[in-house]
Amino acid sequence: MAIPDxxxxxxxxxxxxxxxxxxxxxxxxxxxxxxxxxxKLKKAVRLGFLDFSDLAARAHFARRELALNQxxxxxxxxxVVPITRGPAGLALNGEGPPVEWVLxxxxxxPGDFLDAIARRGALAPxxxxxxxxxxxxxxQAAPPAPPGFDAPGAAGRVLxxxxxxxxxNGLAEAxxxxxxxxxxxxxxxxxxxxxxxxxAGRVRRCHGDLHLGNLCLWQGRPTPFxxxxxxxxxxxxxxxxxxxxxxxxxxxxxxxxxxNRVMNRYLGRxxxxxxxxxxGFWMALRAMVRAHVAARRGDDGMAYLAAAEGFLAPxxxxxVAIGGLQGTGKTWLARALAPDLGAAPGALHLxxxxxxxxxxGLPPEARLPAEAYAEAESRAVHAEIFAAARQALAAGxxxxxxxxxxxxxxxxxxxxxxxxxxxxxxxxxxxxxxxRERVARRSAEGTDASDAxxxxxxxxxxxxxxxxxxxxxxxxxxxxPARATLALHPGTGA
Numbered sequence: 001m002a003i004p005d006x007x008x009x010x011x012x013x014x015x016x017x018x019x020x021x022x023x024x025x026x027x028x029x030x031x032x033x034x035x036x037x038x039x040k041l042k043k044a045v046r047l048g049f050l051d052f053s054d055l056a057a058r059a060h061f062a063r064r065e066l067a068l069n070q071x072x073x074x075x076x077x078x079x080v081v082p083i084t085r086g087p088a089g090l091a092l093n094g095e096g097p098p099v100e101w102v103l104x105x106x107x108x109x110p111g112d113f114l115d116a117i118a119r120r121g122a123l124a125p126x127x128x129x130x131x132x133x134x135x136x137x138x139x140q141a142a143p144p145a146p147p148g149f150d151a152p153g154a155a156g157r158v159l160x161x162x163x164x165x166x167x168x169n170g171l172a173e174a175x176x177x178x179x180x181x182x183x184x185x186x187x188x189x190x191x192x193x194x195x196x197x198x199x200a201g202r203v204r205r206c207h208g209d210l211h212l213g214n215l216c217l218w219q220g221r222p223t224p225f226x227x228x229x230x231x232x233x234x235x236x237x238x239x240x241x242x243x244x245x246x247x248x249x250x251x252x253x254x255x256x257x258x259x260n261r262v263m264n265r266y267l268g269r270x271x272x273x274x275x276x277x278x279x280g281f282w283m284a285l286r287a288m289v290r291a292h293v294a295a296r297r298g299d300d301g302m303a304y305l306a307a308a309e310g311f312l313a314p315x316x317x318x319x320v321a322i323g324g325l326q327g328t329g330k331t332w333l334a335r336a337l338a339p340d341l342g343a344a345p346g347a348l349h350l351x352x353x354x355x356x357x358x359x360x361g362l363p364p365e366a367r368l369p370a371e372a373y374a375e376a377e378s379r380a381v382h383a384e385i386f387a388a389a390r391q392a393l394a395a396g397x398x399x400x401x402x403x404x405x406x407x408x409x410x411x412x413x414x415x416x417x418x419x420x421x422x423x424x425x426x427x428x429x430x431x432x433x434x435x436r437e438r439v440a441r442r443s444a445e446g447t448d449a450s451d452a453x454x455x456x457x458x459x460x461x462x463x464x465x466x467x468x469x470x471x472x473x474x475x476x477x478x479x480x481p482a483r484a485t486l487a488l489h490p491g492t493g494a
Contacts, residue, residue: 004044010083010100013090014039040103050230059101065229073223078104108216115212118253131222132265139239142204151198152191162288169295186281206242208235211249240275244282259345260338268354273388277395284308315343317398319418323405324428326452327438328475334402340488342398350385351402353449364449386417393421408466425470
């Protein structure tokens with residue numbers, strides 16, 4: 001959609017300020033990128049879902065965009081200024097009455113947007129963890145919905161709107177109606193849970209448009225920006241639905257392993273295992289949005305429609321437990337297996353080290369004192385991961401448990417947590433000298449959730465684990481036999 005004629009003069013001024021280049025345009029904005037400043041102009045348009053036709057509305061929503069985004073992206077969002085008309089014509093923030101309002105921002109290199117990083121295959125683990133941390137922090141700071149918020153009703157309205165838009169934009173009618181019917185049935189089943197999540201404060205004033213293109217590297221960190229400013233009802237939603245857009249987008253970029261890591265890091269920070277039950281529905285709903293948007297642009301939306309069908313399809317869950325001494329690579333193996341287990345974007349990875357940190361109110365990489373490893377706290381940590389595993393399995397999601405599991409009673413508890421679903425236990429083993437080397441290196445780096453030292457390892461090595469009934473794997477090369485046991489094929493989500 002072109003810039004309206006009524007804004008042509010203001011657009012010409014911004015083009016000159018930006019050095020003469022054409023703006024980047026969406027259907028509601030024009031973004032003029034200069035050497036050290038970006039100017040964002042809201043188009044004077046009235047669409048079915050917004051009305052920017054009035055100057056006062058454009059001023060209001062420019063300020064609203066600034067207020068929503070500036071706390072999470074300090075320095076990226078600068079201010080809102082008028083374009084004024086004076087004796088010499090139009091000027092930015094000059095004398096005379098405002099004729100337009102623009103949002104001023106700092107420029108971001110094109111390669112620093114997360115969708116661009118995903119396209120070049122550069123989503124490193126630390127970057128994925130940072131993405132999840134940023135989203136978790138955004139949700140933690142977001143104000144909750146008012147009491148009595150009708151979460152099932154809101155989801156139903158979004159679903160109905162997406163069905164209409166898919167049909168209106170020419171997507172295959174039979175498939176759209178079949179998918180819509182299946183999603184309505186799933187929503188009806190989820191309604192009590194969605195309502196309970198709203199009561200528990202999980203519905204908040206979220207970002208609202210949290211896809212990869214709306215995150216960038218800013219000051220070295222993944223940073224959400226361009227939060228939905230023009231529709232409070234649409235942006236007031238379950239935090240899990242907000243996250244689902246990012247997970248769906250990663251999957252559609254062919255980055256299911258990345259989506260799995262982001263999901264698990266987010267859950268490790270928030271503890272919100274309850275979002276797994278509606279996650280397939282939410283990801284399907286986000287894929288439907290992308291399907292009709294793509295079709296409206298003249299692109300093929302059927303790939304997104306097929307993705308929505310896949311996200312909604314059930315996948316029988318299973319529980320995999322991985323035990324062994326410190327340094328055997330339990331977490332490495334868990335992260336390698338989890339993306340290909342069960343429903344998208346893969347299994348819930350429950351790690352005692354991360355659960356212990358969250359219970360202490362700390363990020364995973366923070367160090368804990370010795371008393372945090374007292375027997376009573378360790379029992380509570382294991383009880384929590386077993387309860388979370390049962391909850392996830394009941395929601396239809398596979399689980400990978402990641403703990404030392406030296407105590408035979410804990411191994412038995414892990415097996416019991418799986419019932420009635422399939423269970424597989426792996427025990428990693430390696431020479432003690434190799435484990436000492438690994439643990440010493442990890443302790444020196446200080447970038448992992450494990451607080452284990454060589455002394456802790458050696459104490460554990462002296463303990464008697466009892467008879468090991470789980471499949472014993474060589475910790476120097478555990479992945480191939482583990483995949484064979486589970487009949488997994490990388491990237492299939494089997």
